[in-house]
Amino acid sequence: MDDWKRLIRDVPDFPKPGILFRDITPLLGSPQALGEVVAAFAERYKSRGITRIVAIESRGFIFGAPLALHMGVGFSPVRKPGKLPAKTVSVTYDLEYGEGTLQMHEDAVTKVDRVLVIDDLLATGGTAEAAARLVTTCGASVAEFAFVIELDFLKGRGRLDKVAPVHSLIRY
Numbered sequence: 001m002d003d004w005k006r007l008i009r010d011v012p013d014f015p016k017p018g019i020l021f022r023d024i025t026p027l028l029g030s031p032q033a034l035g036e037v038v039a040a041f042a043e044r045y046k047s048r049g050i051t052r053i054v055a056i057e058s059r060g061f062i063f064g065a066p067l068a069l070h071m072g073v074g075f076s077p078v079r080k081p082g083k084l085p086a087k088t089v090s091v092t093y094d095l096e097y098g099e100g101t102l103q104m105h106e107d108a109v110t111k112v113d114r115v116l117v118i119d120d121l122l123a124t125g126g127t128a129e130a131a132a133r134l135v136t137t138c139g140a141s142v143a144e145f146a147f148v149i150e151l152d153f154l155k156g157r158g159r160l161d162k163v164a165p166v167h168s169l170i171r172y
Contacts, residue, residue, distance in 0.1 A: 005170050007033055008149065022149055022172065024120055028062065038063060040169060041146055042070045045116060050143055052113040054078055054104070056131050059120035063148060067118065076108035078131045089137050093130040102130050109140035122147040122168060125156030132163045 007027040014021040027033050041063065050073055055064025057079045068075035081090065081101050088103040109115055115135050117128055122145070132142045142164040150157065150168035157166045 001170060004033055004037065004148075008170070022121065022151070024059065024148065027148075037148060037169065038066045038070060041067050041118070044167060045071060045144075045146075048143060049114050050116045052076055052109050052115045052140065054109065054115050054117050054131060054135055056102075056117070056119040056127055057083070060118050063120065063146075064118045067116075076104060078102050078104050078134060089134055091130045091133045091137070093126050093133075095126060096124070100127065100130070102127070102134060104131075104134040104138070106138060109135055109138045111139035113140035114143040115140050116144055116146055117142055117164075118146045120148050122150040122156045122160070122166065123154045125154075125159035128156070128160055129163060132160075 009023040011021040052074045053064045053068040054076045055061050087106050089106050090103045092101045145166045147168045150171045160166050
């Protein structure tokens with residue numbers, strides 16, 4: 001994990017002054033590191049009865065799709081409004097400055113699915129919590145949340161632990 005952490009670039013004042021952005025693109029540029037990250041998740045979840053990976057737009061797709069393929073389970077995207085072609089369910093949630101909306105196809109998960117919700121980064125937990133609401137609205141259960149990076153100081157884990165356990169590979 002220390003090798004992975006060294007591949008994450010700090011970008012000060014992005015996307016606005018005072019924010020330290022954790023950039024995963026150098027990690028993605030290393031086939032070895034990307035493969036190790038996916039393998040680490042696969043090892044953790046291989047015996048947990050996961051039947052579906054639900055990934056959050058857009059960087060969650062980078063990890064969710066290969067993980068689903070590796071595990072032999074289905075993949076379902078959670079996207080911003082207007083990006084999915086079939087009938088969707090929606091959830092609106094609070095952001096730091098305003099509101100956000102996420103959508104998922106209404107048939108993306110079923111009542112028998114045990115879902116892993118995955119994204120690249122856990123900050124305040126609002127987006128992941130909204131994705132979990134979509135999953136449960138469709139009748140499935142959230143088995144766990146998975147993140148490559150967790151920003152501990154923003155306390156998103158506390159918010160999500162009320163829904164399902166949280167697992168992060170790298171914590172700051």
